[in-house]
Amino acid sequence: MQAKYRISEEDYVNTMKLFAKLTRQQIFIYAALALVLIALAVFGSLVVKAGAIGGLAGGLIVTVLGRYIIAPIMARRHYRKYKAIHEEFTVELLQDGVRFISPNADGKLIWNHLVKWRQNDNYILIYPMPRLYHIVPKSVVSDGFDVSLLINRLTQHVGGPV
Structure with missing residues (x-):
């Protein structure tokens, strides 16, 4: 059979999102890291708290920007340059x-x-x-x-x- x-440009962008979908193992690792940073932010010294909060904020910003803004833009650019995918x-x-x-x-x-x-x-x-x-x-x-x-x-x- x-x-x-x-494959349209939208198909390509959507499959890149599926490709980037986190596995259970990755979710577990990120959650463990976030819990460690939260613990450091709550119980650490002033300098450690500042670093942990900065790490959490930076990680969140990078994740949101990367996943929802940069990745779709890059996928569209790759699709346009990848002539064989248009066939x-x-x-x-x-x-x-x-x-x-x-x-x-x-x-x-x-x-x-x-x-x-x-x-x-x-x-x-x-x-x-x-x-x-x-x-x-x-x-x-x-x-x-x-x-x-x-x-x-x-x-x-x-x-x-x-």
Whole structure:
């Protein structure tokens, strides 16, 4: 089963947000760090309190600016410069993996070579490397592609989404 699709600029920005979504482990680490800084801000000496409060404020500002302002701007810039992403893609679900075809490339990713995958309501990201992914919009279901079968096979062969 095959489906053809294009990635729009908005798709690209939205998949970058999904890519940047924090894992449970990252949330735990950030929460632990925040608790340590809060404890230092409450119980530390005056200099330590000032540093801890500055760290909390700076971390919050950097997180908000980075995630909601800078990252979308950078994603839009990358999309405009990345000419190959503007072309039509074909995804094909195979017994032993997934095949992606574009005018410039044709490649098969076999299940045991995939690192991880993640999804939201609109997209599936398939990772052959920790920071490189292929985008499959769930809207390909309208082209006859069985998205639920892809999810089942990813779960069976790669594990649950991260």
